[in-house]
Amino acid sequence: xxxxxxxxxxLLGTHLFAHKIEGLTLVMTPLENDVxxxxxxxxxxxxxxxxxxxxxxxxxxxxxLFEDFLDGSKPLHVKIPQESYWxxxxxxxxxxxxxxxxxxxxxxxxxxxxxxxxxxxMGLISLGFIALFGFVGGYRIYRYNHxxx
Amino acid sequence: MIAKTVLFKYLYRxxxxxxxxxxxxxxxSTYFGTxxxxxxxxxxxxxxxxxxVPTFEHTFNIDSSLESVLEQNHLLxxxxxxxxFPSFRDPLFKLSSESQNSLYFHPQTHDVxxxxxxxxxxxxxxxxxxxGIVAPLIGMPVMxxxxxxxxxxxxxxFWLFLQKRKQTFTPKxxxxxxxxxxxxxxxxxxxxxxxxxxxxxxxxxxxxxxSHPFAWSASSKEESSMRKLVSPILFVQPQYKSSETKAPxxxxxxxxxxxxxxxxxxxxxxxxxxxYGKEGAKVRFRGFDKxxxxxxxxxxxxxxxxxxxxxxxxxxxxxxxxHSISRALSAFYYVHFVxxxxxxxxxxxxxxGAALAFCLVSGYLLWAEKKLHQKGWLGxxxxxxxxxxxxxxxxxxxxxxxLQWILAFDLFDKEIWVRGSFYAFWSFWLFYCVFERSIVxxxxxxxxxxxxxxxxxxxxxxxxSGFFIWQSFALGAWTLFSMDALFxxxxxxxxxxxxxxxxxxLFYRYERKGVFxxx
Numbered sequence: 001x002x003x004x005x006x007x008x009x010x011l012l013g014t015h016l017f018a019h020k021i022e023g024l025t026l027v028m029t030p031l032e033n034d035v036x037x038x039x040x041x042x043x044x045x046x047x048x049x050x051x052x053x054x055x056x057x058x059x060x061x062x063x064x065l066f067e068d069f070l071d072g073s074k075p076l077h078v079k080i081p082q083e084s085y086w087x088x089x090x091x092x093x094x095x096x097x098x099x100x101x102x103x104x105x106x107x108x109x110x111x112x113x114x115x116x117x118x119x120x121x122m123g124l125i126s127l128g129f130i131a132l133f134g135f136v137g138g139y140r141i142y143r144y145n146h147x148x149x
Numbered sequence: 150m151i152a153k154t155v156l157f158k159y160l161y162r163x164x165x166x167x168x169x170x171x172x173x174x175x176x177x178s179t180y181f182g183t184x185x186x187x188x189x190x191x192x193x194x195x196x197x198x199x200x201x202v203p204t205f206e207h208t209f210n211i212d213s214s215l216e217s218v219l220e221q222n223h224l225l226x227x228x229x230x231x232x233x234f235p236s237f238r239d240p241l242f243k244l245s246s247e248s249q250n251s252l253y254f255h256p257q258t259h260d261v262x263x264x265x266x267x268x269x270x271x272x273x274x275x276x277x278x279x280x281g282i283v284a285p286l287i288g289m290p291v292m293x294x295x296x297x298x299x300x301x302x303x304x305x306x307f308w309l310f311l312q313k314r315k316q317t318f319t320p321k322x323x324x325x326x327x328x329x330x331x332x333x334x335x336x337x338x339x340x341x342x343x344x345x346x347x348x349x350x351x352x353x354x355x356x357x358x359x360s361h362p363f364a365w366s367a368s369s370k371e372e373s374s375m376r377k378l379v380s381p382i383l384f385v386q387p388q389y390k391s392s393e394t395k396a397p398x399x400x401x402x403x404x405x406x407x408x409x410x411x412x413x414x415x416x417x418x419x420x421x422x423x424x425y426g427k428e429g430a431k432v433r434f435r436g437f438d439k440x441x442x443x444x445x446x447x448x449x450x451x452x453x454x455x456x457x458x459x460x461x462x463x464x465x466x467x468x469x470x471x472h473s474i475s476r477a478l479s480a481f482y483y484v485h486f487v488x489x490x491x492x493x494x495x496x497x498x499x500x501x502g503a504a505l506a507f508c509l510v511s512g513y514l515l516w517a518e519k520k521l522h523q524k525g526w527l528g529x530x531x532x533x534x535x536x537x538x539x540x541x542x543x544x545x546x547x548x549x550x551x552l553q554w555i556l557a558f559d560l561f562d563k564e565i566w567v568r569g570s571f572y573a574f575w576s577f578w579l580f581y582c583v584f585e586r587s588i589v590x591x592x593x594x595x596x597x598x599x600x601x602x603x604x605x606x607x608x609x610x611x612x613x614s615g616f617f618i619w620q621s622f623a624l625g626a627w628t629l630f631s632m633d634a635l636f637x638x639x640x641x642x643x644x645x646x647x648x649x650x651x652x653x654x655l656f657y658r659y660e661r662k663g664v665f666x667x668x
Binding site for chain 1: 222224226245246248249250264266269524562568569570573575576580582583
């Protein structure tokens, strides 16, 4: 059915538009002594972003762990926090978000990963209902044909 | 004579087939497009940062804080800084620079606000559903093609009407004829509206969908919205030479007053700062011509550029200096986006939009009537799927403002939870349409659910924002009050409709045959 395909395509769209900006990457490179280098890059030209706000936000209580602006010439060096965190890069009214990398010894306070959780949950529910529609609709047609032949 | 009859038959058939093909998509586009007319007000209603009682004419003054704010936020580089003044579209004062994060200010307290991306989730989502951009790559061109289909239907329908009028026609009092006459009345009455919006929509959908990845990779700062997509492509930023020597600037409000004095017809909506705080700094004030709003829309903004140090006029871009193509293009976009029009015009256009949606539905019902008298399960099942799409969209979209207020604003991936819930709820109604036997029950439950969701949305909005409808009224926060009132009135209308559906004999007809026959 066309409608199934349509809903699947729409769900895919939801996935693509979340905390991502096409053509833009947030580069995180782990360095020695639990330091991470943060950069924002344009995929096509490889040009580095400048002046954008970057924030580390705790996944435990959502407090801001670190906040600074990107420098076009060199990457931003930040000490890795001891708890699970997100790295936010703000561009216009949007943001690019990645889950931050862990320090060598691991986080002291861990939170369950939220990566794709919303997308998977809602996707599963939607597809579940579409499948139910298929089953029930198919059953009705089967019964109908059975009666009329 | 025979040739004419054959032509008539072909056109009649193609009107049906193309109509059925584009109906659902164009209906969705019309539905969300009609909601989008209220976007500026919805934007205020859904966003906690925009909940304050506006003072007279969105006053603001950032003279004292401008320079320090620019410095603190790394905005004193070589890139120009865009300022958007508070307006009915957004009561906040906005600062942004190419591919840098935007800053918002409270226009009264001048505090820098932390406006999360999710605050405008409802209006963004509805607008994306309207343009079809929610479906990656194919969405917008498909909507464009649907608009072309509607152009064909409008013109073809008119031709059919003229042909049919010549033939003798005896109307019989059947539902088919009722739908036909409503389809004709609304269809003919909406020809100008449908032509304008389908024509501009087809152009935007097909043309912009191909330029959109391009604009995106060029990473202009406002990519997600269709309207914002248009401007960076067509606006060419002037280049001014930079200088490293610092120089004191004239106060911003003084510059604005000078600009207004030099160009009284300009209704200033924003400004651009070039090399602010340095020698050779320029400030360009942009806006529209008060006496010619359509030709100076978003793609053809007029401006006056002043020297930031002494306030002398550097450049004036008046309507007469713009190219006639820009003016025509501006007028063309204007009829689709109505960018600078306020409430009155928007309400009228929304009424037309609702009529167009009804015209599309009556077109479907004409076809459904024919199928009703044929044996087999196809007619019944297509009716059910159509109800899921055409009416199921109402409760699904009513869920969105409710979730916006009931879910925490700092919920991670809130946008996906809400969008996902919309699709999940829509899929639920699709399932419910084949699960429940009675079509009347299905429609009535859909309408009642929508009404309850809207009432709950208004209630939770009041609880969480502290602006209950009576408080907004007492304080004079008219945008919040009217949005709440609009939701409540819609809820009431939906509830009355549900009651009517339950009583009307009409809808019981659809239950008598088909899959559920003898079940």
